[in-house]
Amino acid sequence: MAGLINNNLLKQLNNIYQLHKKKYFSEQSENHWLKLKKLLNNQQYIKKNTYYNIINNQLFKIPLTKPLFKKDLTNIIFKLDGIFLYFINGKLNQNISDINNIWYKITINKFNNLKNKNNFIKHNIFTHLSESLSKEIVFIDINLNNINNIKPLYLIYINIGNNSNNFFYMSNYRNYIHIKKRQSITIFEHYININQSYFSNIYTTLIVDNNVSLTHYKLITGDEKNYYFNNNEYFIKNNSYIKKYDFLMSNKIIYQNNNFQFNGNNSKLEYKSLSLLKGNNISYIKSYLEHNKKYCYSNQLFKAIVSDNSIINFKGLLKINPLAIQTDGKMNYSGLLLNKSSEMNVKPELDIYNNDVKCKHGVFSGKIDNNQLFFLRTRGIDFKKSQNILLFAFVVDFIQNLCDDDFKKKICNYLSNYFSKENIFNEFKFNKN
Incomplete structure (x- = not known):
């Protein structure tokens, strides 16, 4: 059965690639296409990645370019004083994006001719x-x-078209962001779906040079018709500080693969990821962090709230190489399972090659404490609101440190709508930074 499904996906992708290469052929893309075919013909690889069976059953199409105006997006994007880049159906829309500005140099290449080996x-x-x-x-x-x-740089990924139960639109992106020398930068990424079933696939490389302060936010929302796949790689040099916040809310599948590499001394990473799943959804969150230099600090916190037959899988590897003396690295995973049919799987790993380090990882999973619910009920609070207060307490550390007030407000509204019609989150006040 796996072989039949695999051949079906490979046949579809081959037809798409043959059309694609007529306009976008390069030696680099051809090389990756051959490697992709090899993976799809590897039955051992397919069996180890069970979620491929879900996407292999689908029919995929490449979406057409759709006209879109800024006024059409007023109510769904953040109100920021920033540089807006709109990625629509697989391409950067230059007509409505802020391509020409004094802060960012934006270059768009039709072909991928990069020769560097990664x-x-x-x-x-x-x-x-x-x-x-x-x-x-x-x-x-x-x-x-x-x-x-x-x-701030605001990257907005939009899928728009006619909704269909018969096929999925596929959009693929490849982006490079290079932050150079003594800059303080904020990047927002926002993923929006407008009336269609989609398969969105983004691969982003971020190169963070010396003495950079980067704050990176990501918000993904969707429903049971949407598939989201994202691979990120961060190359971090000397004396830099990265704060990364991810808010991942239900799609049919969310696959996120983060790769961090410390290539300089005295740098710091604080990464927080919050996943919310319900309605038979599946999420795969992977993190690989490699310390190669001295005196670096990393703290990764992953939280999830899971219900309704949904499954979340966490996999993290923290690797400390021989030159990375006095490294301080932490990984923590926490999950709330709201019913017996929800599931959380965690596989943290430490790979340490020197003795002068401090590293640890922790895992917690469980349900809402009935004693805490009872305590709130005895104070005259109804069951639903009591439950939402405890859910809020579980995620509050993700919200209170957000630096942008409008983004914080949007997140609170999303969380309120996600858990309940009752806007419990807006009843709480946050201390400003």
Whole structure:
């Protein structure tokens, strides 16, 4: 059965690639296409990644370019004073994006002709898909030493079209972001679906140079018709500080693969990921963090609230190489299971090659404490509101440190709508940073 499904997917992708290469052929994309075919013909690889069986059963199409105006998005995007880039149905829309600005140099290549070898990330089906089927390669460079208060960069990925139960639209993206020298940058990523079933696949490389402060937010919302796949790689140099916040809310499948590499001394990473699943959804969150230099700090916190036959899988590897003395690394995983049919699987790993380090990991999973519910009920609070207060307490540390007030408000509204019609989250006040 697995072989039949596999051949069906490979046949579809082959037809798509043969059409794609007539306009977008490059040696790099061809090389990734051949590696993709090899993986799809590897039955051992397919069996180890069970979620492929779900996507293999689907019929995929490449979406057409759709006209879109900024006024159509007023109510669904954040109100930011920033540089807006709109990625629509697989391409950057240059008509409504802020391509020409004084803070960011944005280059769009039709072909991927990069020759550099990247041995850091272990490629998978989705990275090969992005490299072989992306319609363009987007480079974003920040290198303006004489400008302070650089505006935030707002990346908006939009899928728009006619809804269909018969097929999925597939959009592939390949982006590079290079942040250079003594800059303080905020990046927002927002994923929006408008009236269609979609398969969205993004592969992003971020190069963080010396003395950079980066805050990176990601918000993904969807429903049981949407598939989201994302591979990120971060190359971090000297004396840099990265704060990363991910809010991942129900799609049919969410696959997120983060790869971090410390290639400089005295750098710091704080990463928080919150996943919310319900309605028979599946989420795969992977993290690989490699310390190669001295005196670096990393703290990764993953939380999930799971219900309604949904499954979340966490896999994390923290690798400390011989030169990475006085490393301080932490990984923590916590999950609330709201019913007996929900499931959480965690596999944390430490791979340490020197003795002068402090590293640890922790895992917690469980249900809402009935004693805490009883305590709130005795104070005259009804059952639903009591439950929402405890859910809020579980996620509050993700919200209170958000630096942008409008983004914080949007997140609270999403969480309220997700858990209940009762807007419990807006009853709480947050201390401003």
